[in-house]
Each structure stands twice: as structure tokens, then as C-alpha cells.
Amino acid sequence: MSIRTALFATSALLLATSATAYADIPVGHLADQSGATSDVGVPYAQGVADALAYINSKGGINGTKLAVDSVDYGYQAPRAISQYKKWSSGSDKIAALQGWGTADTEALTGFVGKDEIPAYSGSYSGHLTDPTGKGPHGSKPAPYNFFYGPSYSDALRGMLMWAADDWKKQGGQGKPKYVHMGANHPYPNAPKDAGEQLAKELGFDVLPAVQFALTPGDYTAQCLTLKQAGANYAYLGNTAGSNISVLKACQTVGAKVQFMGNVWGMDENAAKAAGSAADGVVFPMRTAVTWNADVPGMKTLKEISKLSDAAGTAYRPVHYMAGVCTAFYMKEAMDWASKNGGVTGPNIRKAMYQNKDWVPAGLEGVCVPSTWTDTDHRGMTAVNIYRAKVSGDTGASVDDLVKAGTIKLEKLTTVDVPRKPEWLGW
């Protein structure tokens, strides 16, 4: 009986404490720490969380602190939406949202537009770049969606342009064969049509898309398909974890394909996990540098990193840095808003349009200059293409491997994707 009583008492107590209290400027933070994209979701969310905590430690937004509520939604759009409904309610309505995935961000687009809550997501779906909904590809208006980085579509366009050049340089004969790979999920699918369309225009032979799940698994069958079809260039639409499985399987079956990951498709951790299979994979990078670079902005980043790593020794992958940049764009917009009518959603949005080719103060050399306008939310169209280089055994820690030069992220080129009006929202 006593255990039962204790059970009930605990339940009652827990229920009583479950009401959340907000103060200051409420900010919602959706993170994937346990779902299908948690491999890259964890470092990104850590970057956002550390940056917001750092902003608070420096006095917040002109003296007002941010009340951040971080929630792990397990990469499930319905959970994100019900969480958003809580955040967007009553007097403690959030002023801005730090979001994550494509499915949830796209599903929330209408809601955040109606509630006038700027949403800074980790999804770079091209559909989110059209604030007015006038794009010729039937895009819906996304006036309150922002992200830091080239859109998935633009990044893929940049890589395809690189690939077309690369094919010529390699002395390839005939039409190169391109294939889109990824899970049947909004995130890998987002740039599929845009990529295949441009690939055709650039003279690629576009093969039927190949599917593989967002979770790691045995993808030998997919690699055999690639090999039999003779694919030359393949886009990996998933996040690092499942891409590693593909890279390894393709190495095993001997499919000689130039893989092109997206911004979430490759990082230092993935290069370590995939080992020599990751060697040669190209991917677009959002920040100008990696963790050990010597640029002024890295000083701030190292301080931010100490908030979750007091010793200051942790090596942070590229996603962590992108998370910090995203949070700081929001911070600067809030700063402007607080001086120009208060930190409200519409004012934060207006603030995003105030500067051109803009890097948040303190992050010089890290974040790539970006510009948003009220008709075009393609913050950047310059695609920095990097190649992962793995030379040798990857048994040590990422920090050691990078220091020893076993893992290198080498810059290949920057492709300026034209800001074509017909590509808006696509």
C-alpha cells in the first residue's frame, strides 16, 4: 500500500510542477536529440543552446534576458507542432523560434506566419525562401522563416555546377550520370526536383532516384544499383549517420561514385566514423572556417563553447558553429527590434532586412555574410564546396585526428549560384 500511495503522491507532485513559467523574452528551441537526425541535431542544438546562454551571460538583449525553452521533439513533426502550440499561446507567447527539421518547419510555416513568430530553422529547404509566395514553382508564402546557409536546392545546384566542371577536368567521356539518393522524407526530397532539373540542363544523364532510410543500416543493395547503373555523381540527401552506412557499403561493393553530401551530410564526426570511405566526399559548408581556424570570430566561439565544456578542450564540428551563427543572427535582429519598437515578431522580422552582407558582431571570419530581403529569404547563394580528406586510420579522437591531419576538410571552390527569380521558393 505504501508504494502505491507513494506512486500516487509522486504523480500528483509531478503534475503540480509541470506548469512552465516564462519570464523576459521567451524563445522556443526545438531540437532533435533522440530522433532520426540526432547525429547532427545534437551538435547543432548544443551550438544554439550555448550561444543563447552566452548571450544571456552578456546581459541578454539590451539588458533583457532570453527565457529559452529547449525541447527534444525526436524529429517528429506532429510533436513539434503540438509543442509549438504550447509556445505560441497566451501571455508567454514566444518572440522567436529556433527550429530544426524540414517536415516540422514546413508544416509550421503557416502557423508562424499567422502568429508572426520568426522561425530560425536548421532546415534549408528551398520552399522556405519565398516570403511572399510568388515563386513560379507554386511555393507557399513563408514570411517568417529564416535560416543561415545556402538552401538545399542552391547548395545542390552549386555542387552540380562543380560536378559538370569536374567531369570535364577528369576527361570524362559522354554524359555523366547523376542520381539523387535519400529517404522518402521531406528533408532529402526538398531539393530533388530542383537538382534533377538543373542536372538535365547541365548535360547530366539523370538516373532514377535511389532510396535509403534516415537511419543507419545495410545499404549494399543500393550501392549495387549505383554500380550497375554506372552512376558518376550521387547526391546524399540524408544526415551523416545513414550516409556513413552508404559510403561504407559502396566502398565494399566497389561502386566508384563521386558522392556529394548536403550541409548535414558530412562533418568531422562522420569522416571519423566512415574512415577511408568518406575520403573524397564533397559537401557545402555554411561557415567560412572549421574549429581550429585562426580568425577573429573564433575567440567568441571558444568562449561560447566553454558554456557546455568548462575545460575548453572539446572539438566542435561544423554543425555546432552553424548553430551559433543562426542564434546570433536572431540575437542581432532582437537587438535592433528592442531599440525600434520592442522585441516582437514583426519587429524581429523587420530587423532581418536592415543590413546587407551582414555578419553578427564578434563572429567575423566565421559566419558567411548574408542578406535577407522582404521578397527573398535566400540569405546566401554562395556555396563553399569542401572535400573531406581521410588519410589513415581514424581510431583516435576527432580533435587528435584533425590535429594530426588525418581528417581534413579542404576547400575546393566557391560557386556563386545565380539568384534567379524562377528559383525562388524552389
Add this chain to the structure above:
Amino acid sequence: MASVSIIPSGDYKTSYGSDTTIFPTRTSRNFAILGVVLLLACPAFMDRYWLSLLIQIGYLGIAALGLNILVGFTGQISIGHSAFFGFGAFASAWASNSLGVPVALAIPLAGMMTTLVGLLFGMPAARLKGLYLAIATLAAQYILQDFFARADWFTGGTAGTIAEPLTILGFAFDTDERFFYVALVALVVMYILATNLMRTRDGRALVAVRDHYLSAEIMGINLTKYRTMSFGISAFYAGIGGALYAHYLQFVSVEGFTILFSIQFLGMIIIGGLGSIMGTLMGTAFMVFLPEAMQALTKLVSGTAIDTALNLKDNIAFLREMSIGLVIILFLVFEPDGLAHRWKQIKAYWKLYPFSH
């Protein structure tokens, strides 16, 4: 499941009708009415957070009741309930988006469409029992989930679909305060329907099938008919619950309807009490409030001495999931008959106090 209610001395029954009354005493009926009236006032003093939890209890409670009719009352098993819930959600969104059916009609229509799907998948129930049936329903779960991901015309594929808010005569139920009433009305109607069903000849037949199918058959009950029918009724409830969910969230995505969700439905009825209508609601409430409470608890722990001592950091999110599992196990060990049984004992205790024997 037989119910033991405490009847005042001198209040005895003289007809079958009075024996199957919904409320054993006038007081219990008045309390139930008072409860509903109090709930009606909730939007006046509750914020959207609490209302959203109550709305969740509403639509999940309806779907869970369907499962309890199937599992608790008929003795069948289904581990594909979330797929029917999802079918209802998509069907209602599809009917209103593509066919132009008003949402108010799309919801019952979705219920009927789900019933047909339920009957289809319930057909193996006529022949299969126990584990075999469980696996057959598991197949339903996977077939439907795959269908959701592929049928672009019906579900919007993996990108999901938008569901319009419920609008009646130009009045849109698009806020929590407004939708709360929709959920409440639906809940009351569906629960009264189920209660009455169990008092009918058909309802008693379902219970007979559960208690001893051989005896039931000898008594002339058509096992095939009732077993399949139970699946249909169960799917109808799941469909209505799913449709309400769709128009509340205004977005439906295949991701929501996993096997884990099906297991959660089973958890709701087991914790609430198999074969108890009131217990279903209690179990649903428990399953809705528990993660929220655990979330609050992990938030309290985060950053404290316990957090640093155990070096939890990011793993604190998993602590929540794990504790939910633990609480459920504890419940099953110490409270196997569910919350409904406990509630009856509490009532009995106070009725007899201080002479408990």
C-alpha cells in the same frame, strides 16, 4: 469486467432495466453532470497549455475507448490501433481538402471510412486468436503506414497534409479555447454511445465472446460476426479520434502513427482498466500527463547537483523516456487492474469509513 458498486441500503432493483443503469445512484449521476459542467468552464481559467493537454485526452480518449471495446470487452488484440487513428486523420483531411466536404461532416465520414478499413483488417480475427491475431494486426500497422507514405493523393505523402480547422456556420474552432468544446462534446457523445452499446444485446455478446468463446458459440452467438464487428467499432472510434486530432493540429503527417503509438494506446487501456469505460479515460489522462510531468521533473533536475554528479548532460532527455517506462512497469506490477479498480476501492473506503469491514 464485473463492477462492484456500493448501493445504499434499501435501494434494490426490481427490473433488468434498473440493473443495467449507467449510474448506480442519483448522486453519481449528478456528480457526472457536475463534472461536465465544470469542464465547460475550463477555458475561462486555464491557459492554452493545459487546454491542449485536455484536448489531447479528448481525442486520444475516444480512440483508446475503441481499443478497449476490442481488447477489454471482446478479448481480441490489436497492435495496429495507431494506424487506424492515422487513417481517420488522413481520411478527414482528404475529404475536406479534396472532396470539399465540410469538416463537420468529414469527421463522421472519416469514422465510417476507417470502419470499413477496420472491418477489412478485422477479417483475419474471425479465424485467428492470441499471438496470431496480434501479428495480423501488426501487419495492418505496417501496411497502412506504408500506404500513408506512398499515397500522395490521399495523404500528401511523406510531406504530410494540411487539415482545415473545423468551421460551423462561419465560426472557426481554430483555437484551443474553442476546440476544447468540440473535443468535450465528441468525448461525451462517444462515451455515452459506448456505455449504451455495452448494455445492449450486442454489447453483452461481445463480453460473452471475451469471457468464454465456446460457451458463447453454444449460446448461439455468431463468433465471426461479433469478432469482426468489434474490429469495425474499434476502428470507428479510432477514426473519429484521428479526425479530431487532424483538425485540432491542422496538420497530419505519417510520422505520428508509429507502432510505438499503438503500444501507447494499449498502455492507456491497461493502466486505466481493461473492460472499463471510465478507466479508459483515466488511463488516457495518465498517459497524457505523465510525459509532461516527467518533462518538468527532468527540467528541475537539469543543471542541479544530481545532473553534475551523474554527468547526464544531453542524456537528460532520455531520462524522461526511461522514467515513463519505469512508471508504467510499476503500475502494471502494483496496479494490474488499472486505475478504475483503484478508484472503486477509494470510493468503497470512504463509503465504509471508519468501519472498513
